[in-house]
Amino acid sequence: MLKIEGLRAAVEGKEVLKGIDLEVPAGEVHAIMGPNGSGKSTLGYVLSGREGYEVTDGTVTFRGEDLLAKEPEERAIAGLFLAFQYPVELPGVGNANFLRQALNSIRRARGESELDAMQFLKLVRGKVKALGMSDEMLKRYVNVGFSGGEKKRNEILQMAVLEPAFCILDETDSGLDIDALRIVADGVNALRSPERGMLVITHYQRLLEYIVPDRVHVLLDGRIVRSGGPDLALELEEKGYGELQAAA
Amino acid sequence: MPAVAETLETVRDVTQGTYKWGFETEIEQEVIPKGLDEDVVRLISAKKQEPEWLLEWRLKAFRAWQSMTEPTWAAVKYPPIDYQDAHYYAAPKAKADGPKSLEEVDPELLRTYEKLGIPLKEQERLAGVAVDAVFDSVSVATTFKDKLAEVGVIFCSFSEAVREHPELVKRWLGTVVPYGDNFFAALNSAVFSDGSFVYIPKGVRCPMELSTYFRINAKNTGQFERTLIVAEEGSYVSYLEGCTAPMRDENQLHAAVVELIALDEATIKYSTVQNWYPGDAEGKGGIYNFVTKRGACRGRKSKISWTQVETGSAITWKYPSCILQGEGSVGEFYSVAITNNFQQADTGTKMIHLGPNTRSTIVSKGISAGHGQNTYRGLVRIMPRAKNARNFTQCDSLLIGDQCGAHTVPYIESRNPTAKVEHEATTSRIAEDQLFYCRSRGLTEEEAVGLIVNGFAREVLKELPMEFAVEAQKLLAISLEGSVG
């Protein structure tokens, strides 16, 4: 579903990704682990098309199409979703309104009918409840005044509503207490399906206790230095990244 | 930056021709010859069959105007205006003293307003809104007059008010904006041709929104209307004006005067959605909108609230103000002003605190795009008697693209130690991370900008009457088309 080959990318002229090869088939959840500064978040931004992240080499194919040629919204319409590490605040923009506009934009592109306010509310209320959120959150401005946990839940809510084909979760566990983590993980697990791929970017093994990955990749200094099964995460937890770093 | 530039490109193509109110109505017009002198003033007054006192007032204004010079302090640039090169009166040909009822109104005019989204037939109207339709120099129709009369509310054209309620007009006209107040107000006082008149009697809460829809149609004419609203003790009225004009290469002058008077515990809410033709993408054509709007909170605990959404006009020069005389009176000013392409706006307010315990709030949101220049200019003045006066001002500017400008010029003058004045201003652009966040959720860049700008203006838009809030939101997005980015 997602195929990354020889991907190199630079930020402000400095190479951060130094040749990444990675394939995530539909139905699988892959985890990317690595210490701070290894390029994890950069990978997420490059895949979702953020400005300022310059791809210098390599290709990314998503559902058979060249992902890198697309604008950010085209990637979203194609079914790619990035749950931000630091969700952005949009003062004055109502959360429900934002989400409906995003959903309708995607539905429109897929040739589906747009939802009116009533239909949308019906859809979204169920999802809100499942995520242990209150309806009141829909009335507030997007992420404005949200706690860290609320922001992360809001990201998962968007994911649940937009139903993307592929989800990238960028450090979704950071800043969450154990209860919030469980709720978020439940939300993510509910979206696991044979048609959907996921890439879970995390610093710690903790999240992977709740979202058990099919594969774990270790990113160090812009390269994947090791790949393995779920056990790899445990091993890292035990030994830390130091050994790998020394080996690299 | 690149993303913005790119969007600028993409949307520039769409820009041209987005002003969908730019059509012209073909109708037989009566237009007096170009030029302005005392005879023209007399002619306008004669056409309106005005009483002698009003003619005298106009002439005094005209003489004052002749001795005045055009103000140059605003941050706007335009070539000199030849005041002799315009018609000062243009009206659709009609029966001698105007139509008595809608049935007599030229169907072409009714169609014009329908096209503008303002059907004048009452059964088709939004039930809660009465409309006075002003076409060039005259009012062509006023709806729901009878229904309003039942509760004693007078809502009619200014000309009709002069005929039917001369005592009210004579008592209040020029009491808030004197004929010699400023260059454009003096010009208006000399040649004003029509406008709306509203009188809300004591204790009456006006049962519906009142609105005036201004339309400039004729070539080479200026529009000089005058609006006067008097709210007696304990009354309430919400009033809205809208304006559009055909797309023309020439610049046309619109110099209006609005006077509001609120007596004890009266409230006037005055909303404007200003959408005069802004000129084309190269800055050709467009309306010069030089307007004097002022309200006097004469009575204790009276309140005047201005809300404006300024999206049109080539040049806007406009400072809806409040004179807070009555003890505990309240003034508010909520403004969104967009300048795109080559539009220039110099707009803001004056809050003059005279009485004790007076309060004022100013919220201004300026959005500059393209080559637009947007200036907030405001005065908060606390006079020695204004014990415990309060003002809060929030003034935010948003820049879209690197060829525009945003300027903030507040004046704060306090002569009473118990008064408290707070002013905050910020200038920024749409953050890249906000744009990216929206786009990564599937919105196009243009949609994302529209969404963020509407969010930016939310505080002001929520002050608009429901019926118009949605329209105003759309207008914001449309105004940014083509330069968005």
Place this chain on the structure above:
Amino acid sequence: MNAPVVVPAVAPAVSALLDRYAGLKDRLPGARIAWVEAWRQRGAEAFRAGGFPTKRVEAWKYTDLSALRETRFEEALVATDAHPVLPEQAGGEEARIVLLDGRFRADLSRLDGLADGVRIESLADLLSSDDDALREVLGAIAPADLPLPGLNAALAEDGAVIRIAPGVDAGRIRIVSLGIAPSNHAVAFHPRNLVVLGAGASLTLLDGAHGAGKGTYWQNLVAEIALGEGARLTHVRLQDEARDAFHTALVAVRVEAKAEYDSFTLVRGARLARNEVHAVLTGPKAALHLNGAQLVDGERHADTTTVIDHAAPDCESNQTVKTVLTGRARGVFQGKIHVHRVAQKTDGYQMNQALLLSPEAEINAKPQLEIYADDVKCSHGATVGELDHDQLFYLRSRGIPEVEAKSILVQAFLTDAVSLVSDEALRETLLAATDAWWDEVEHPA
């Protein structure tokens, strides 16, 4: 300029000063040096055109110069041969420049033992010796079209010139400017100081203007300051002119790339004071701090007017100015931040606050943003009001008498501004000056 010129009527006070210039110009320092003459002539023209600006001129909307215009000033032409007692603030071990009625007094200054690369000279001497290096600073940084600085250019006889070679840390230098007017007539003087820091140089300049006599005088000062790349100037100014003095000052600063101008101005003297600062940031990553406090009592009038020009990208400016007013005092703050189209990534912040302590005091403020670049972060805030009632009550409920409680809150208000000065000793000096002012002011019970 061949078109027939309609000569505007020049006010008598203006023509009297222009006549003085015409009479003096052959004897002023630098006379017959072409570029100096041209500079003086431009200044005279600017003064002829603008005269004493009236309140109809936007930049002077809130400051009435009629008292200044109507005072007849004699020239302080003959050097005052006085040996005044230097103010307390003139102590300390650092190099010291004493200006007496605008004249450089080497005999009162302490200029021995200056480090290599530190030059301190009198402007009059340098002009007489035709020091060509002056051309790059004198008249090159101050705007040419302002009338009072124009008059300064026409009539300037002396001033201090401080030049620091690239890379040199000059430590501290003190300027003590004394106004000693004779009691029988008013005098005017127009000193011009120049401060030039080479690339990477640094200096802390303590710059005091003190009234030392009882007479009326007008100090019409211009300082031009050039900071080379990466230079750093800390400029602490104390304006403590005599009560009957007029003080008009223009400080013009050019800050090149990565340089920093960090200033604090405490205004507490003069019956009418106008402190104008024009700073331009000409290179990337330059920084500017333009802080200050105005203490205004009695019938006094104090005006701080600043223009900050962001003419290069990635620069930062911030400004906090506080004004305390008592009696029938009038205070003015006008602050403009101008961000040019090239000045992307500008970070500009401005705050001005006024405390009105009497029913007859008046404050007029006009903070202003003029912005032509989109990728900027600029904000300003202004507040006007009296002491916070809740705070006053809180202090009194703890047994502190009202007068003391007020003092505490006023000092807290001012300390907040003074704390922006990083040097502790300088902070103490400034706080002592604010304390002294507060003690002098009459407090209505």
